[in-house]
Amino acid sequence: MSKDELIKAARAAKAHSYSPYSKFPVGAAVLLEDGQVFSGTNIENASYGLTCCAERVALFSARTASNSKVTGLAISIGRDEDQLAKESLVPCGACRQVMSEFMSPDTPVHVDGNRSFTLAELLPHSFVLPE
Numbered sequence: 001m002s003k004d005e006l007i008k009a010a011r012a013a014k015a016h017s018y019s020p021y022s023k024f025p026v027g028a029a030v031l032l033e034d035g036q037v038f039s040g041t042n043i044e045n046a047s048y049g050l051t052c053c054a055e056r057v058a059l060f061s062a063r064t065a066s067n068s069k070v071t072g073l074a075i076s077i078g079r080d081e082d083q084l085a086k087e088s089l090v091p092c093g094a095c096r097q098v099m100s101e102f103m104s105p106d107t108p109v110h111v112d113g114n115r116s117f118t119l120a121e122l123l124p125h126s127f128v129l130p131e
């Protein structure tokens with residue numbers, strides 16, 4: 001699957017965002033080595049701190065269905081073209097740490113709006129438990 005197709009899957013997930021409090025939709029799609037794609041959207045809660053980001057919903061959904069390696073992740077963040085273009089709209093720190101559990105440092109993270117990073121660029125120093 002191409003980068004553009006993965007971004008399309010992230011956009012499709014964003015259309016199902018449950019974000020009545022922030023009114024800020026996010027969609028994510030995870031590509032696995034075996035070719036499967038799993039998506040997620042942000043799911044908010046009246047108890048705000050219980051909200052889960054789109055990236056984590058997608059990663060947890062992928063891992064629930066398959067142990068296949070994650071080979072790419074795409075995210076579509078924001079309501080419209082203006083928001084998509086904002087440089088600050090990148091995955092939050094919590095999601096970066098979760099990505100580091102399931103993705104390699106060189107795994108690409110594509111952000112809708114024509115920006116791509118490796119996980120290492122987004123999170124150069126992840127927390128790793130000592131042996």
Ligand SMILES: O=c1ccn([C@H]2C[C@H](O)[C@@H](CO)O2)c(=O)[nH]1
Nearest residue numbers: 022024026042053054090091092
């Ligand atoms: O990387 C991010 C950052 C924020 N959100 C969601 C959480 C909340 O529902 C809304 C506003 O923060 O966007 C994500 O899904 N991913």
Ligand SMILES: [Zn+2]
Nearest residue numbers: 053092094095
């Ligand atoms: Zn997040």
